[in-house]
Amino acid sequence: MPTMPSHDIVLRGAIQRFGKALKKMGNKKKLATSFLPLTPAMFHILLALADGDKHGYGIIKEVLRRTDGKARLSAGTLYGNLARLENSGWIVESSKRPEVGLDDERRRYYRLTELGRAVALAEAERMQQALEQAYAMKLFQKPKLV
Secondary structure, three states: OOOOHHHHHHHHHHHHHHHHHHHHHOOHHHHOOOOOOOOOHHHHHHHHHHHOOHHHHHHHHHHHHHHOOOOOOOOOHHHHHHHHHHOOOOEOOOOOOOOOOOOHHHHHOEEHHHHHHHHHHHHHHHHHHHHHHHHHHOOOOOOOOO
């Protein structure tokens, strides 16, 4: 019997846990909100993966680019969070790779799962609600559209 790569076993377990949790919780949104709030690092990593697979250094560069250098992930923070996100079933190691000449075989590429996308969306909605409350309390003005 052929052996299954460890990331497939982890993914299968996460999918089974996700399915059982969905039955208990009733729906994906309710499940996703049960993980909130996220740490800033976790949210930035999920956002970086929202538009496609990336390797660790690619995630670090994407977070820097998207935040104009205001958010910086150290390698320790990144890889610790990647392990937690993978164990939670929010990301998986991707089997897609760039062409051989454009890739370093030592790199691991990560992909957002359906559950990971739902958690990121739930966190974004939570943050938007908090921002709306800040506007309502007149802590600052909404930007004017030009």
